[in-house]
Amino acid sequence: MTSHLIVNTQAGGYRPELILRLGRELADAGHSPRLHLVSTLAEARETAAAIQATEPHPYLLVAAGDGTINAVLNGLVPGRATLAVIPVGTANVLALELGIRSVDEALQRIRSGNRRPLAVGVVTSGGSRRYFSLMAGIGCDGAVVAAVNWREKQVLKKGAYLLAAMRTLRGWDRGTMTVTVGQERMTCHSVIVSNAARYGGDLLLAPGQDVAVPTLSVVCICSNRRRTYLRLALRFLLGFGLSGPDVRRRFGRELSIEGTKPIQVDGDAIGCAPARIGVIERFAQIIR
Template sequence: MRILVIYNPTAGRRRLGRLRQFVRCLEAAGAAVTVAATAHAGHGRILSRAAWQAGTVTHIVAAGGDGTISEVADGLSGSDLTMGVLPLGTANVLAHELGIPFAPADNARALLSGASRTIWPGQLQTGTQTCLFMQMASAGFDAQVVHHVSLRGKRLLGRTAYAVQAIREAGRYDFPPLHVTIDGEACRTFGVVVSKGRFYGGRHVLAPEATPLRRGFSVTLLDAPGTGQMARAGLGLLRDRPDQVPGMRRVRASHIRLIAPACAPVQHDGDASGHLPLVISDAPFPLRIAV
């Protein structure tokens, strides 16, 4: 096996130790391993596509958080390579979703075993980019939080950094109405989360019916604005009871278009992704993930 590991160096020293253990386990089993660090946003996409097109590897592993994973997956769109995931990020939602091992030795054994699952990512198009997302994309308050949470905060506090930033944003976000078209039907909402899988922000259940193993999405809509509504939604997530939150509903969809306002922030897989307008559809190709 010839394995390229694409690593996000912002993960920190403690997680670097887990990466080294993972590489040692692969090399002990006879695999040839190369590690490449990302240098800027979007670099994971460039590295994975270059390695795939050069034909120099049999597997590519994304070592980092959900944002790094989506970048590497984007570079592999259309390939027949198996992608590995070593979860080193803040939330690691896709790893929880697919049951990917967190322990480096167990993860290496899973990759070497050849076991995999085929998933259907989503594709996001804004005015500045077209890219894949693996778990979810959103516009509104939670995207506002992602746009402003600091890397230093995530390093120090982990997922708690998002909760702290949400408190800060609650006093200054004005909850503009979002104009969305879902499979051709127009509606108005105050927040949209488009999910490929069940989980949100770690292992909190937002869309229990969603699965990345088939085409389509679960779309969560907020029908009421304000910090009180967001507090109720947050409490429902913590209790894994999204169906019991008043003013929050979900629908199945295959094509979502968000038109206005143009200032509304967008995020996918925990990374800031510009602003509206936004179009979401299924990716053109499935992707094989080692599990």
């Protein structure tokens, strides 16, 4: 199997010497990957698609953050690729889900070669499909991501999301949407659909959730009041989880969303609802 190393040179933790280090240590582990340098999410997606077009079962080592990994996923055909994650991004949530907290740990996992299936979520909206490994946020979460300034993110890292949240609070949207999970219909102000257990780093959103298992956690926030969100955010940041009388949690493999609300997947704004969300079992194999 030919391996390919995709490196995002704009990732938050990227340094030029990283390429030499990865090349040297991967060679010591028996890999001689072809190097692909990208600087945008579009380039990452196009690179993955080009590799997939020439190799039916590629092995992709991705040194980047969650946004780039999402772009790579969206360039692949389900059921064919093997992925390895090397955390070089701002939050590296997928790496944390896989038990990988550093480049050193990623290289150790690559040497061992242990693989498990990766299930991914898929959002269908406006005639397009978008895969996600971590989560999709519709409503307030989607609005915050859409408000993130790219230059602020380069300088402030996670702090850029705080500024975006403040902008979202100033222009608060009180509208609601209808979320259907199975036979149950719920009126929500926002909804977070998780394929993973963590949110935005090491915050636990869906305990027990596993990216290998094709089931989605659906967290519906019913209240449209800003003070409710501020209270929930404080409890969440303090480690109490996202719970309370204004929160409903469900599990399923398919759901639909009626209404007009912004959507983000894995930290990237992709448009607005209405939408349908499902899960694809064994989308790829992943090193963990």
